[in-house]
Amino acid sequence: MEGQHCNHSMQGVQLLGPGNVQLATLQRPEVKAGEVLLRVLAAGLCQTDVHIRSAADSRTPDGTTLGHEIAGEVIELGAGVTQWRRGDRVVVHPCWSCGVCAACLAGRQNACRRTGSRLSPPPTPGVTRNGGMAEYVCAPASALMSIGELDPEVAATLTDAALTPYHAIRTCAEQLYPGSTTVIIGVGGLGNLAAQILRATSATKIVAIDTSSEALDAARPWLDVAMQPSDTDLIDRVMSLTEGCGADVVLDFVGNDATLKLDATLVCRAGAIRVVGLSGGTYPFVARSSNNPLPRGVTMMCPYGGTYGDLAAVIALAQSGAIKPLITRFALHDALNAFDALQAGRIRGRAVLIP
Numbered sequence: 096m097e098g099q100h101c102n103h104s105m106q107g108v109q110l111l112g113p114g115n116v117q118l119a120t121l122q123r124p125e126v127k128a129g130e131v132l133l134r135v136l137a138a139g140l141c142q143t144d145v146h147i148r149s150a151a152d153s154r155t156p157d158g159t160t161l162g163h164e165i166a167g168e169v170i171e172l173g174a175g176v177t178q179w180r181r182g183d184r185v186v187v188h189p190c191w192s193c194g195v196c197a198a199c200l201a202g203r204q205n206a207c208r209r210t211g212s213r214l215s216p217p218p219t220p221g222v223t224r225n226g227g228m229a230e231y232v233c234a235p236a237s238a239l240m241s242i243g244e245l246d247p248e249v250a251a252t253l254t255d256a257a258l259t260p261y262h263a264i265r266t267c268a269e270q271l272y273p274g275s276t277t278v279i280i281g282v283g284g285l286g287n288l289a290a291q292i293l294r295a296t297s298a299t300k301i302v303a304i305d306t307s308s309e310a311l312d313a314a315r316p317w318l319d320v321a322m323q324p325s326d327t328d329l330i331d332r333v334m335s336l337t338e339g340c341g342a343d344v345v346l347d348f349v350g351n352d353a354t355l356k357l358d359a360t361l362v363c364r365a366g367a368i369r370v371v372g373l374s375g376g377t378y379p380f381v382a383r384s385s386n387n388p389l390p391r392g393v394t395m396m397c398p399y400g401g402t403y404g405d406l407a408a409v410i411a412l413a414q415s416g417a418i419k420p421l422i423t424r425f426a427l428h429d430a431l432n433a434f435d436a437l438q439a440g441r442i443r444g445r446a447v448l449i450p
C-alpha cells in the first residue's frame with residue numbers, strides 16, 4: 096500500500112459526460128509494447144480542456160482521462176523500447192503519428208498519412224486517448240522528447256502553448272524578413288508566447304491587439320506597439336508603421352467574424368494570415384481581381400499543432416531562456432477549481448496541474 100490507495104490505482108481527471116469532469120480513482124495504466132509508463136510531473140490545462148468539458152469536442156469519448164500537455168519521468172519501459180531509460184525526463188508530443196509514412200519521414204508528422212483521417216488529426220492524449228491529468232500515463236516511446244534540466248512545469252505548457260504558435264510562425268518564414276511587421280490579435284496564453292517566439296527567432300516588428308490591457312502589459316516586453324481594438328486609429332497606425340502596405344503577417348488567436356475581417360483589413364499584398372484561435376468565424380473566399388477585400392497573394396490558414404522538429408525547437412528556446420511561459424500552478428486534486436478559474440478567465444498565463 097502506498098498512501099491511501101494501492102499501487103495499481105491512481106488519481107486522474109476524467110470526462111464522465113457532457114459538462115461533467117471529475118477527479119476519479121482510476122486504474123493505473125499498464126505499459127504495452129513500444130510504450131513507456133510515465134510518472135506525470137506536470138500537466139497543462141487549456142481552453143481545449145474547457146471545450147471538452149462543455150462537450151464541444153465530439154472527438155473525446157466519455158471515460159477519457161484528460162490532459163494533452165504532459166511532462167513526466169520515465170518509470171517503466173514496454174517491450175522493445177530501447178531509446179529511453181528509467182529516470183529520463185520528457186514531454187509527450189501531442190500528435191501521435193506513425194513515424195514511418197512519407198509525410199512523417201518528410202518531417203510533417205502533423206500530416207501523418209497512416210494515423211487519423213483526412214479530416215481528423217493523429218491521436219492526441221487527453222483528447223482521443225487517455226491523457227496526463229493523472230499520476231501516471233502511457234505514451235508511445237516515439238512521441239517522447241527529452242527535456243533535460245528544463246522545469247517540467249514549463250515544459251508541459253510548451254507542448255501546446257509554444258508548439259502551436261511556433262508552427263504557425265514557421266509557416267510564415269517567407270514574410271518574416273528583417274523589416275517586416277507582424278500583428279498578433281489576442282495576446283493571452285498562445286499569443287503571448289507567439290510574441291516571445293517572434294522576438295527570439297526574427298527581427299520582425301511586433302504589434303499586438305487585445306481587449307485586455309492586462310494581457311497587453313504581460314506581453315509588453317516583447318512588443319513594439321500595443322493597441323486595443325477600441326482604438327479608433329488602429330488601422331491607420333498599422334498602415335503608418337508599414338509605409339501604407341499593411342502587415343506582412345497577421346496571427347489571429349481569436350478567430351471570430353470580427354477578427355477575421357480585421358486580419359484581412361490589416362494584411363499586406365502577398366502577406367500571411369494564420370488563424371490559430373478557433374472561435375468559428377467565417378471569411379468569404381472571393382476569386383476576383385478587382386474590389387477583392389483580400390489583397391492578392393495572401394495565404395490564410397488554420398494551422399494544426401506542430402511537427403516533432405517544432406517541439407524540439409521550442410524546448411531548445413526554453414532551455415536557452417529565450418522564451419518563458421508564465422505559469423499558474425494547481426495541485427492535481429484541485430483540478431476542478433482550475434477548470435472553473437480558466438473558464439472564468441481568472442488565470443494568468445498557463446494553468447498547470449501538479450500530481
Ligand SMILES: [Zn+2]
Nearest residue numbers: 141143164255
Ligand atoms: Zn492545450
Ligand SMILES: [Zn+2]
Nearest residue numbers: 193196199207
Ligand atoms: Zn506517419
